[in-house]
Amino acid sequence: MQDYTAPIEDFRFLLGEVLDFDAVMAEVGKDGVDAELAVSVLEEAGRFCTKVIQPLNRAGDEQGSKLVDGNVQTPEGFAEAYRAYAEAGWTSLSGNPEFGGQGLPFVIQLWLDEMVSSASLSFGLFPGLIRGAIEAIEAHASEELKATYLPRMISGEWTGAMALTESGAGTDLGLLNTKAVPNGDNTYAVTGTKIFISSGDHDFGGNIIHLVLARLPDAPPGVKGISLFLVPKFLADANGDFTVRNGFSVGALEEKMGIHAQPTCVMNYDGATGWLVGEPHRGLAAMFVMMNAERLFVGIQGLGIASAAYQQAVAYAKERLQGRSADGARGPVAIIEHADVRKMLLTARSFVEAGRALAGWTALQLDRAHSHPDAGERAKADALVALLTPVVKAAFTDFGFESAVLAQQVFGGHGYIREWGMEQYVRDARIAQIYEGTNGVQAMDLVGRKLPLGGGAVVEGYFAMIEADIARAGEAPSAAAVGARVAEALALLRTATAELRGADTDAAGAAATDYLRLFALVSLGWMWVRMAHAAAKGDTPFHEGKRHVARLFAERVLCQAHGLATSISGGAEPIMSLSAEAF
Structure with a gap:
């Protein structure tokens, strides 16, 4: 298994060319924070994940945690790695400075979570859960409880x-x-x-x-x-x-x-x-502060697993020799030359890179919700985060699991064998679709609670932002072509949204998971529109790669939107008409 490589070039591209990071930081009063600083922090975090956390992943899976005389014993090296993580300041990264936190933007935190999840999903749960508890305590506990517990939790001591x-x-x-x-x-x-x-x-x-x-x-x-x-x-x-x-x-x-x-x-x-x-x-209100924080975190776990699995699959596909070239003239060739293998790799990559962008955009809305000087802008950003939280949790973990399976498939039989590590990615990824509210629950939350936000104005405002970026993408032919496909899918999503307004419980339940996936595909497509537009201005191999993957997503992944729209329109009757006794 090769070492994990932190996606620093991608972070730099997103911060500097796609997400308007510096402008948002100026908006929210973080003038001393810019893309250069953010990238330097992420680079250091990536080195920690590669050198300290990833080496624990397989051994930790094999040893497991054990209960010894009533006390939990974690796998060898986990306690030392956690203490090093805390001492390096990673637990306090986005914490409130009032309680000893560094107060850095949440986008850096979320991308740190991605890298930690890529290195070891099990390890990443420890700091991820601390942060959810911190947010609930900070939002709802008494001043005495905050003063007693938050400084030591933010520092990682507790x-x-x-x-x-x-x-x-x-x-x-x-x-x-x-x-x-x-x-x-x-x-x-x-x-x-x-x-x-x-x-x-x-x-x-x-x-x-x-x-x-x-x-x-x-x-x-x-x-x-x-x-x-x-x-x-x-x-x-x-x-x-x-x-x-x-x-x-x-x-x-x-x-x-x-x-x-x-x-x-x-x-x-x-x-x-x-x-x-x-x-x-x-308690429910306080609990949902924790749950919403954790739901975003769990979505990022799906992204992290997909990213790590994709990296391993690409490395294997470039080295594994099998079969002949398409023209039959050469053989054996690296399997990355075969169309089916390339399709699997590019499908996973098209999710990972768009998911990373959407995670970054959502995190910036969190920063705006917390720190923007205008109350109206804070409320608008907070509503957008609420809208996207079930989408990030459910879609990222679904696509993350699917990407892990695709990456495993690239390995063929070796993907099923323990020594290559791919089967662990598949096993670990599966839980993210279940905990912190199953993905079906997330879909019902989106349809039942989030679409009606602001009388429907929040989702309509979100759609309007996508349309505005599609219009801007028309400046570049390569981005315009992607934008046209996303506009087509967005039209289907608008129709489905109208169909679900006021739907009864059965109709909403029958459509919810398909609707969430359609919503996610359009949202990921939106990120590809923005990335394709930015990449059209560059002439490096990196920018060329972005343009190609944007096209792949638009032409080979986003086409799922038509089938999902048809399924949504099918209503509840085909699902609910069979009596329970007939199962």
């Missing part, structure tokens, strides 16, 4: 985990049974069992801060009765040092298809001491 799921309450959190009883001293005794808790315990040292959903004694039924509690692994002793073990433990580690190095825990809370985060019975 880690975090989200404890939401129970055996009888997965997507339907209204069914959860974990209880929280007031202790009379502003703390609560939390009792219950949670499952599927990533990073629930480990051997990195320091405290582990669990954010636990539970019910107060007077809680109303359903989701309106959920509260959120901060429950640390260690409590403060008489000297203020966190040495007192709290009342929770690891009951078991889940045996999983992939991400073996990541400890996915069954957690038992037995009267554990916790503090309320936010208002009583309003």
